[in-house]
Amino acid sequence: MGRRIGRETRSGVESVLTPAGERILEAASELFYTRGIGAVGVELIAERAGTTKKTLYDVFGAKATLVATYLARRSSRWREFVLTRIGDAAPEDRVHAVFDAAGEWHRENPRGCAFVNAYAELDEGHPAMAVIRDEKRWMADLFRELCTDDHRGTGGAAVAGAVHLLYEGALVLQSAGGEADAMRRARESAARICGVSSSSEGPA
Structure with missing residues (x-):
């Protein structure tokens, strides 16, 4: 592309x-x-x-600025990590590569999503909130880009939204829920969603 x-x-x-x-x-x-x-x-x-x-x-x-900078640095490292995995994947596997990257990342970061963890601790007015929200928007945009490429037309946004929900839910389940296979199961569900959408919409 x-x-x-x-x-x-x-x-x-x-x-x-x-x-x-x-x-x-x-x-x-x-x-x-x-x-x-x-x-x-x-x-x-x-x-x-x-x-x-x-x-x-x-x-x-201030400590608040240090917290925001910590999350910004972590965001940059995650983005580089996941974009590298997407770049190495075959075109039809790019959405799946996000889930694979998240599973690999979690093995080195077993306390789960740093942004979800931080959100649970911080007040709404904390300067790190902007970093947290930006990271979640970035992931939504990433899935939107990937799914729009695979599913042209109005269906792409709906597919992206569903896949993003699977991803975010799996992030919490694999850490707070103690379900080690949550990301794998979310990946399989995403594959079914993408496959059904692809077969039902027809050629672009």
Whole structure:
């Protein structure tokens, strides 16, 4: 296809960080994901990064900005990861490649979706909410692009919406629900939805 799948839509939260800023962000990212945002204080982050609270505040200004930057960095890494898997897939397997990528990602990140986890902890006015919502919109747009390519006409949007619901539901089930095969089952259901739509709509 001529256009690039999954083009970026988020204005970056990150700027070029100093080496100390990178250490702080890496330490915060590991701690926020494994322990939770509210459970982790800036003292622990600074200690883990081998720096001081003053340096943390000099670089990020506030813990809230650090949280937003953590999620923005994670979003960038996930997008690169999934777009690489899509690019390596055969055209007819690109939707399935998203589910395969999510399953592979989950094996290294067993606490589930960082954006869902963060949403459960943060107030609506928190600056990270914009990053969370942008990531979910990006995934919806990604499925819309992939499904519209496969299902021309009005059916593509409906297929994309159904497939996206399967994906988001599987993210929660495979972590909070303890169902290790949730993403595989969602992939199979997505294949059936895409197959039924393809056979019922006819040629473009």
